[in-house]
Amino acid sequence: MELKSEDVQEYLSYQGNPVREQFPSLNQMVYGKPLIYLDNAATTQKPWKVINAVQEYYTTINSNIHRGVHYLSQKATDAYELSRTTIATFINAKNSREVIFTKGTTEGINLVADCFSRYGITDKDSVIISSFEHHSNIVPWQMLCDKTGARLKVIPMNEDGELLMDDYKALLDDTVKIVAISYVSNTLGTINPIKEIIDLAHQIGSAVLVDAAQAVQHLAIDVKDLDCDFLVFSGHKMYGPTGIGILYGKEEWLEKLPPYQGGGDMIKTVSFVKTEYNELPFKFEAGTPHIEGAINLKVAIDFINEIGLEQIAAFEQGLMSYATTAVQEIPGVNIIGRAKAKTGSLSLSVTGAHPYDIGVLLDKMGIAVRTGHHCTQPIMDFYCIPGTVRASFALYNSTLDVDRFAEGLKRAVNMLV
């Protein structure tokens, strides 16, 4: 079923959600109950378009890229590079040389952290992250600090899960070389004032990496407007294939930094005396990449563009406030993360019940949520809880899903408390 823009409002109405029909995996029973999928911050389901495109790739143009002069290799290379251009347009990059294919967000962050660690960082320098980063935006920087002796500084947050901007300003001094920060928190759903964070860092000459893994599927992103130096995200959280992601980097930064991994495709000439590296973006793409994933990420982005991120954002905002109201009415439920600006994830705890127990019971009711620390253990320490129950939304969810979730939650709480 193709979406026409004039139909979108109707499709995305609260009376159920026909976009859902495009996602075959949602149409199944688990434990004899219809599946309610609310674990979208972990990964999203895939639309027919992407699923069909995967098959089409392997049945028509599968071959290695950038190497062969033969027909199929040309076809695959064209499709791969067309995807890069589409992604550049999607995030409004200056050109496609600024778009590097990676395995995902984690690899993007590791790439930048590793390259930075070999780019003149010393024990006089520091790196800033926030207190609600995913482990993938903590550990690579700790590794950089171990290697270089640089100091890791952490922006604190308040009880609502909002960053304390005055404390952030106080951390900014001339030792700061890079600020690595999530646009949207995967656990709390908080949307950071990312533009202000970037501007402040630039004022003291620090680079900024934005982890957009939980943002890119919910909010329109314009890297020129944000003026971030790096931005990373994953394909599988935005209806695309798993194992593919994007690192955006300003051309001048990507030119300056040393390469990440060595191998084929990232070189111009190799001899045992000296190797000359390839130009951007290939300098950072050693080895045969996830060609099919890269090509079909474009299909996922086309799918998002057909609906439009503004429409998606408005719809998901509606779902978030509907869900917040619904769960708040259940006795014992505490919402974890009450930032004014939120998207994607709704975390909660229940007084007297362990999140694991709630997750097990919801699962048996056919409701998929995530329980635990969500790879953000420092947040759990902050709130002194073992974990949260997290419902996270996508464009195919509806208020019916939320109703089922709220009913299930109520039933689980009654059984446990």
Add this chain to the structure above:
Amino acid sequence: MTINEKQDELVEEFEFLSDWMDKYEHIIGEAKELPEMQEDLKQDKYIIKGCQSKVWLYPEYKDGKLYFKADSDAIISKGLVGLIVRVLSGYTPEEIQTADLYFIDKIGLKEHLSPTRSNGLLAMVKQIKLYALALSTANKVQQ
């Protein structure tokens, strides 16, 4: 009653609970019946860490038999722990070491013992067997 007779008793108990929610209701009931573990026994050396829930396991060796006290911070884990303790507590190390825990599979809760479940249960069963192994080896040396 042998370990297997106890397992069969449990299988029978669960046989009438066809709905998942009834099964879990029963497990939660089991947790609530499990004798409280004294707080001073909840030491780090008795903790078995899962990714999501913690399990404490305290072994006692009396008159040639191994007894266990257990607890968990999650009630479903605690109920499952209670079932395992009910089956294995009060037997000789040799009996425990060679026991085949088939009841979990038979009552449809096998998934809780999968290594990916990370609730500490699989590690707990391993730990029980390890205590039993250590004691039975020590017994053999003494003989």
